[in-house]
Amino acid sequence: MLQFLVRRLIVAILVAATVMTLAFILTRLSGDLAISIAGPNATQADVEAVRKAYGLDRPLTVQFFDWVGRAATGDLGESYFFKTKVSTLIGERMPITITLGLTGLVIALLVSLPLGILAAVRENTALDRVVQMVALVGQAMPSFWLGLILMITLGLQLGWLPISGTGSWQHFVMPGIVLAFSAIPALTRLTRAGMIQAMGSDYIRTARAKGLSRASILLKHALRNAAIPVVAIAAVQLGFMLGGSIVIEQVFALHGVGFLAWESIGKNDFPVVQSVVLVLAVIYVALTMLADLMNAVLDPRLRGP
Structure with a gap:
């Protein structure tokens, strides 16, 4: 188990380092940061003053390792626009994003578990095909479009x-x-x-032979085992939701971390942008590690030799 933990931790560190590198490079590829900060009407002298004030005149490698070193201690720098620490901004907005992500996860579990059970119980029937069609439509539907439809119907009309x-x-x-x-x-x-796999298992046949009710077999025996990977994957889905909240928060004007990132992109506040990317990536990596650990605890075969 210790070797499994070490391997996962090394992978997590490498992913975080990759995200930090990409976030830093992409912000620099978007143009000259000094010009973006100074504004379109700034003179060359103003641009050079901004470049020197923010340390943008140093080599990129020096800027990168300086940011990495400070980020490792929790110092994400200062916002160009808000004139406050980036860590403070993210800390103030994070509760809204976490609340939104957990709300989405709870709703997803409340809907997907019953649908999955119904599809498994009625395997290869019209109900099963309808459930799979609903899942397909849900996966293909653009989130911003669905948000606008809900706003019009549930918010404005009703x-x-x-x-x-x-x-x-x-x-x-x-x-x-x-x-x-x-x-x-x-x-x-x-x-x-x-559920389909569990319903074909020996212990389910034994439960039926004992005369247990159908509800007891489904909920107490089959679902208990079928839900194990679902719970583990739910942690990964939460990470996806937190990352996808950037668009949703903009649509619904929720001033969370996603909305902060959107604002910062429009204002060329690159310290905030790259820090938000880093924080969301670290949260996603941590949730992925948690899912791997849960799977390893539940299934020792995944731990390896």
Whole structure:
């Protein structure tokens, strides 16, 4: 188990280092940062003053390793636009993004588990095909389009839910539904496959021979085993949702980390942009590691020799 943990930790560190490198390079490829900060009407002297003030006159390798060294200690630099520490900005916005991601994950599990069970129980029937079609449509549907449809119907026409802001839990329902649609197809198919496999197992036949009710066999025996990989994959799906919140937060005006990234891109606030990318990537890597550990605990064969 220790070797498994070490291997996963090394992979996580390499992924984080790769993300840091790509985030740094891509922000520099977008143009001269000094010109972006100084503005289009700045003189050459102003641009050179900005370049020197922010350390942009140093070699790129020096800038990169300086950022990496400070990021390793929790110092993500200072925002060019907000004039405050980037770590403070992200810390203030992160609760909204985490709440949105967890809301989407809960909705996805509440929908995908029953659909997967129904599809497995009615395997190769019309109901099974309908469930798979719903999963396919959900995977293909653009999130921003679904968000706009929900805003028009549930928000404007019916008035059931607020369409923007973060004042109460109702504000997270519609964006949570939109985020959930990205995870429901994978979770539904995984639940269906796990239930089909579990229903054909020897212990299920034994449970039937004992005269247990159908509900007891499905929920207490089959689902308990089929849900193991679903729970593990749910951690990975949460990482996907946090990363995908950038578009959703913009659509619903939720001032989380995703909205912060969107603002920073428009204002050329590159320290914030590359830090948001790094933080979301680290969270995703951590959740992936958690999923791997859960799978290893539940299935010792995955630990390797």
